[in-house]
Amino acid sequence: MSGDRAVVGQNLRKVDGVKLVTGRPAFTDDIHLPGMLIGKILPSPHAHARIKRIDTGKARALPGVHAVLTYKDVPRVPHTTAGQAWPEPSPYDTYLLDNKVRFVGDRVAAVAAETRAIAEKALRLIEVEYEVLPAVLEIEQAMASGVAVIHDEPDSTKIFDREHNIAGYILREIGNVEEGFRASDLIFEREFRTGRQQHCPLEPHVAIAWLDADQRLVIRTSTQVPYHARRQVAMILQIPVSRVHVIKPRIGGGFGGKQEMLLEDITGALALATKRPVKIEFTREEEFYMARSRHPQILRMKMGVKRDGTIVASQLTVLATTGAYGSHSTTVQGNTGSKVLPLYRAEHMRFECHVVYTNTPVAGAFRGYGCPQGFFAQETLVDEIAEELGRDPVEFRRQNMIRLGDIDKLSAQLGEGKEGLPRHIRSCGLPECLDRAAAAVDWDGKRNAAGGPAHLKRGVGMAATMQGSGIAGVDWASAFLKMNEDGSFFLQVGAADVGAGADTVLAQIAAETLGVSLDKVVITSGDTDITPFDVGAYASSTTIISGGAVRKAAEKVRAHVLDMAAKMLDAPVDKLECGDNQVYTICECRKAVSMAELAMHAMYKEKTQIMDGASHFNTDSPPPFCVTFAEVEVDTETGKVRVLHLVTAVDPGTAINPMQAEGQVEGAVAQGLGYALIEELLLDGQGRPRNASFLDYKIFSAKDMPRLTTILVETDEPLGPFGAKSISEVPINGPAPAIANAIYHAVGIRLRKLPIRPEDVLRELREKLPTL
Amino acid sequence: MFDLVEAFHRPSSIREALRLLHAGGRRARIVAGGTDVVVRADPEIRSLVDITRLGLTYIKRSGGAWAIGATTTMAQIEHSAALRALAGGILVEAAKGCGSVQLRNMATLGGNLANASPAADTAAPLLVLDAQVVVAGERSRRTLALADFFLKPGETALGKALLVEILIPAPPRGARTAWSFQKLGRTESDISVVNAAAGLQVDGKGVCKWCRIALGAVAPVPLRARAAEALVTGRKLDGSLVEQAAAEAAREASPITDIRATAEYRREMCRVLVKRALAECAARAGCSL
Known part of the structure; x- marks a missing residue:
């Protein structure tokens, strides 16, 4: 597909790569401002308590302390920390500081001091008297009558049913599932459970705030959502948006955890209070339990099928917890239904979900955004159904899966916190993904050769998944381009490259459109004073939505360039073409002008700045498709599951930069592998974290990675720039169900709880084979 | 910090x-x-x-015995061709599995022992090798058996003295001598959930003349499984004996439940790892079980 393209589709190096690998000061924490103070937050030691008395006198008196803030010192503005487009669909149930704490780690007070040691000492000097309240820790308890009400404050809004701790509720149905089950020959129903995974970004949350010479509040922060953060901070601190300047430098990974206004408000409040620069950086421990995590869910999945293999009805009923605050509560859970069920063309579909508050760490956006949970349930159940029908899992899926030309009606009912838009499938590489991935793992050979010698049993399993590309009708972005004297272009985008390579991809789209090489595009991104608006880096939206804006802006600028060239070359515009850093005629006369000459002419002869901008949104969210095949080896004596080979085939539309796209797949697979087998933040009986460190919360490293095969199956998506959809999220969904299915193939046990720990495998094995 | x-x-x-x-x-x-x-x-x-500038970074061999300086790093042990030849390389294997490359470049053998974690990776192989530790006080030096060095989690017999050297006496040798190190972690560079080491020597008839079994992460201190050793010593090695010895070793363990595993799982894994260690030794010593 990239045959006649010079920049798009090429494996070009990341535009920010050199400064990253050479350790240039590019990240939030790489600057040190004169007089900068260190901020620290006093975390609640209780899962649920009211602050009866708080005395900051001793802390304030400590030399080197410049401010101590409690709920008494700051405006009380209900808000959500979810970095979503206004009006956010998440409940407004959070306060800068409150007189009630709702999880271990909730904000009690904040301090700014000369050094971290002084700040920490000051925290210890704050005297707090708590009225400890009964805590709701178990997800199944939350809605019961008589349990503590977590959000009993009267001023929070958009909570579905505060008396029963229900942050949000979703019920959507197409067709009539009861009728569908009656019409089915076989009905399958199973319960699944998923764990609380943490993002574990290399760079924890960090923000530095200061007042500039004009007394405007500047916040340099590790965020995926600079524009949302600006709007939210202005609202919470009650200052005009025009008095806030948010800068997103290079980011060391977000994975959704930074689609959140998490430190910007409190750092800003401390800067306003002290008139000094203030930095707050989470320690790794704080990052684990004071930042965000993936929503744990209990899923009940029911499917009805005909004997011929047709899936007639599918129903998913979910109980999820959002933790103490409702950040991304209904939207993540909405995805669990809307992006999962429509993968198969059941006539009848029903999705119901309660999202409950508990006194546990707050869940939020996390790569996959509700899909890893849903696909774990669906793809494991579908494997079981195929087995029961005596069908090959690949062929069974092929019979039922969504295809080109289909319209997904569930999406129409389940939008971002409101009615959505129907999803039309205009590109679909699923069949080819299945073919190529099955071949790569030797599916037919290995399916018939399960087992192995002694205690090591091998098996293969697979899963099919999809995602979206931006939120239909909600996500939008803009871009601005201007030409310089040397024929280069400055590209300004609000898009937030968080390490995934957005700057490179967007610059490639501009360069391709303008007919210049990539080095002729200099990109600036994610600075609210300099770049135009963008919702930010989430929902797999940047390539398709921000890229769409760049494409439009570049087309406009290209038209200006051609107009200028037409004058200079005395040729009609329709006989001109851009390419190789010049404009040339496509008629016999073979005339050309370089971009540099053209720029000098425009600026100093015509006195015209060649520049333009554009905004872009889509009313549809084309799904990228993905299949994951896993080969595993199960140690039947230890219960350890070793993944030998993971094959991922993805249809991302056009891969603007295939090398980066593959990197995104491999990163998602590594995180999906951890979700499947080891990653889970655990709490004790008081709601305190038990494993808030990398000693106790393990993630897989290079040494643990199985052999990876990554296959890009490119399609041409009409709604995307140069045919692109998205890639960064979808591959995280497959590893857990593919591995669970491979374990079944190897040893005949079904694991329905994540992560799949050796002890659980061993227990299931013993139940199946008591002699073992 | x-x-x-x-x-x-x-x-x-x-x-x-x-x-x-x-x-x-x-x-x-x-x-x-x-x-x-x-x-x-x-x-x-x-x-x-x-203490990294006290000249305590060395691996020395005299006769069949070895002396390793306390500040010798895990990486140095891992890459020591000489140590690879010692006892089937079980100490090298243990060092290799100790955290990541970056950690092994820093972590020292003395530190691994003096930290007195029950899960210390090098402890089990050193116990199997009857290792001793040399401890320097202000006035004198003393040598004590590693088995007597560990008191409880985080506590050793060191007091205010300094661990300066690890001594490994000449181990049994020959074609009928074999060794094994087994480790179970959550990831490849994880602290042990359970580890086990074994060494044995058999005679021409397959009768075990000498046996050592040590366990990690299943008791307050790294442990010799003496009852299991006694069970094996003097008897002909076969599958049933290996099973019995593994079960005996599991009985000698007193594991706890923590974030990494439950006590029950650890005890069971203790059995599995000892069985695997003895089976591997037997195979290496040329016995068919």
Whole structure:
């Protein structure tokens, strides 16, 4: 597909790569401002308590302390920390500081001091008297009558049913599932459970705030959502948006955890209070339990099928917890239904979900955004159904899966916190993904050769998944381009490259459109004073939505360039073409002008700045498709599951930069592998974290990675720039169900709880084979 | 992390190191690779005594015996061709599995032992090798068996003395001598959930003449499974004996439940790993089970 393209589709190096690998000061924490103070937050030691008395006198008196803030010192503005487009669909149930704490780690007070040691000492000097309240820790308890009400404050809004701790509720149905089950020959129903995974970004949350010479509040922060953060901070601190300047430098990974206004408000409040620069950086421990995590869910999945293999009805009923605050509560859970069920063309579909508050760490956006949970349930159940029908899992899926030309009606009912838009499938590489991935793992050979010698049993399993590309009708972005004297272009985008390579991809789209090489595009991104608006880096939206804006802006600028060239070359515009850093005629006369000459002419002869901008949104969210095949080896004596080979085939539309796209797949697979087998933040009986460190919360490293095969199956998506959809999220969904299915193939046990720990495998094995 | 630390000392002699350690009292801490001290970041610490310049980084061989300096790193052990030849390379294997490359470049053998974690990876193979530790006090040196060195989690018989050397007496040799190290972790560079080491020697008829079995992460200290050893010694090695010995070793363990595993799982894995270690030894010694 990239045959006649010079920049798009090429494996070009990341535009920010050199400064990253050479350790240039590019990240939030790489600057040190004169007089900068260190901020620290006093975390609640209780899962649920009211602050009866708080005395900051001793802390304030400590030399080197410049401010101590409690709920008494700051405006009380209900808000959500979810970095979503206004009006956010998440409940407004959070306060800068409150007189009630709702999880271990909730904000009690904040301090700014000369050094971290002084700040920490000051925290210890704050005297707090708590009225400890009964805590709701178990997800199944939350809605019961008589349990503590977590959000009993009267001023929070958009909570579905505060008396029963229900942050949000979703019920959507197409067709009539009861009728569908009656019409089915076989009905399958199973319960699944998923764990609380943490993002574990290399760079924890960090923000530095200061007042500039004009007394405007500047916040340099590790965020995926600079524009949302600006709007939210202005609202919470009650200052005009025009008095806030948010800068997103290079980011060391977000994975959704930074689609959140998490430190910007409190750092800003401390800067306003002290008139000094203030930095707050989470320690790794704080990052684990004071930042965000993936929503744990209990899923009940029911499917009805005909004997011929047709899936007639599918129903998913979910109980999820959002933790103490409702950040991304209904939207993540909405995805669990809307992006999962429509993968198969059941006539009848029903999705119901309660999202409950508990006194546990707050869940939020996390790569996959509700899909890893849903696909774990669906793809494991579908494997079981195929087995029961005596069908090959690949062929069974092929019979039922969504295809080109289909319209997904569930999406129409389940939008971002409101009615959505129907999803039309205009590109679909699923069949080819299945073919190529099955071949790569030797599916037919290995399916018939399960087992192995002694205690090591091998098996293969697979899963099919999809995602979206931006939120239909909600996500939008803009871009601005201007030409310089040397024929280069400055590209300004609000898009937030968080390490995934957005700057490179967007610059490639501009360069391709303008007919210049990539080095002729200099990109600036994610600075609210300099770049135009963008919702930010989430929902797999940047390539398709921000890229769409760049494409439009570049087309406009290209038209200006051609107009200028037409004058200079005395040729009609329709006989001109851009390419190789010049404009040339496509008629016999073979005339050309370089971009540099053209720029000098425009600026100093015509006195015209060649520049333009554009905004872009889509009313549809084309799904990228993905299949994951896993080969595993199960140690039947230890219960350890070793993944030998993971094959991922993805249809991302056009891969603007295939090398980066593959990197995104491999990163998602590594995180999906951890979700499947080891990653889970655990709490004790008081709601305190038990494993808030990398000693106790393990993630897989290079040494643990199985052999990876990554296959890009490119399609041409009409709604995307140069045919692109998205890639960064979808591959995280497959590893857990593919591995669970491979374990079944190897040893005949079904694991329905994540992560799949050796002890659980061993227990299931013993139940199946008591002699073992 | 160490905001309250007032002094970082770099002595060049054992005597000076000991003097600084004593002067610092209970607020002084020895540091070598720092992979435990830095991670723990004990706020009580006011002075750190770096012992990496005392000349204690070496691997020496005299006859069949070995002496390893306390500050020899895991990486140096891992890459020592000579140590690979010692006891089927079980010490090398254990060092190799100790954290990541970066950690192994810093972490020291002495630190791994003096930290007294029941899960210390090198402890089990060293117990199997009847290793001794050389401890330097202000006035004298003494040598004690590694088995007597560990008292409880985080506590050793060291007192205010300095662990300077690990001695490995000449182990049994020959074609009918074999060794094995087994480790179960959550990831490839994880601390052990359970580990086990074994060494044995059989005669021409397959009768076990000498046996050592050691366990890690299943008791307050790294442990010799003496009852299991006694069961094997003097008897002909076969599958049933291996099973019995593994079960006996599991009985000798007194594991706890923690974030990494339950006590029941650890005890069971103790059995599995000892069985695998003995089976591997048997195979290497040419016995068919």
